[in-house]
Amino acid sequence: NAGVTQTPKFRILKIGQSMTLQCAQDMNHNYMYWYRQDPGMGLKLIYYSVGAGITDKGEVPNGYNVSRSTTEDFPLRLELAAPSQTSVYFCASRSKDRSGEQYFGPGTRLTVT
Amino acid sequence: QKEVEQNSGPLSVPEGAIASLNCTYSDRGSQSFFWYRQYSGKSPELIMSIYSNGDQEDGRFTAQLNKASQYVSLLIRDSQPSDSATYLCAVSGNTGKLIFGQGTTLQVKP
Numbered sequence: 578n579a580g581v582t583q584t585p586k587f588r589i590l591k592i593g594q595s596m597t598l599q600c601a602q603d604m605n606h607n608y609m610y611w612y613r614q615d616p617g618m619g620l621k622l623i624y625y626s627v628g629a630g631i632t633d634k635g636e637v638p639n640g641y642n643v644s645r646s647t648t649e650d651f652p653l654r655l656e657l658a659a660p661s662q663t664s665v666y667f668c669a670s671r672s673k674d675r676s677g678e679q680y681f682g683p684g685t686r687l688t689v690t
Numbered sequence: 691q692k693e694v695e696q697n698s699g700p701l702s703v704p705e706g707a708i709a710s711l712n713c714t715y716s717d718r719g720s721q722s723f724f725w726y727r728q729y730s731g732k733s734p735e736l737i738m739s740i741y742s743n744g745d746q747e748d749g750r751f752t753a754q755l756n757k758a759s760q761y762v763s764l765l766i767r768d769s770q771p772s773d774s775a776t777y778l779c780a781v782s783g784n785t786g787k788l789i790f791g792q793g794t795t796l797q798v799k800p
Contacts, residue, residue, distance in 0.1 A: 608786070617698065619778055619790035620734070635787070667733055677724040677782050681733035 600668030713779030
């Protein structure tokens with residue numbers, strides 16, 4: 578199993594550009610999450626999904642959008658990138674019955690200049 | 691008040707010593723508590739879970755929970771340089787979502 582995969586690993590965006598961060602998991606997990614981690618800080622939840630077709634906002638959703646058309650994929654869309662979105666983005670997934678046992682992808686380091 | 695608070699450190703201990711990391715949380719309804727380890731430039735990985743008051747041991751790691759004091763701790767015995775990392779405390783309520791603390795950086799010096 579590849580676990581949770583994320584692409585790209587690194588990206589530099591100009592202010593106002595848009596992009597999609599890809600996330601996929603092959604563990605048949607219902608629950609998937611997007612977090613951002615700023616330097617020296619913990620993880621902040623952006624969006625999450627409890628299954629295909631169902632998404633909900635987390636703590637810091639502004640400036641982002643998500644979709645969940647399949648169990649495996651959970652892309653995160655950044656529209657009109659801003660410097661405040663410079664961060665490391667982690668995707669995570671878990672099974673339905675293991676609430677705290679989240680498996681994380683390797684992360685995407687995004688810089689907006 | 692932050693929902694989950696940790697001292698950011700760094701906490702420096704000599705090799706072979708016990709490292710003690712602490713975490714407090716504000717939501718009395720929290721039900722599940724977790725410690726994740728994050729090496730520099732890497733993603734977090736779960737190392738300990740605890741759900742009821744008392745101690746939970748796994749090898750050199752012991753998680754301690756005191757719900758009355760809203761306090762969770764992680765003890766690492768016989769600390770090794772390979773334990774040098776940031777340790778994230780995470781708390782879950784009945785929504786199933788995790789709230790993370792900012793993490794404590796541990797440095798184990800040979």
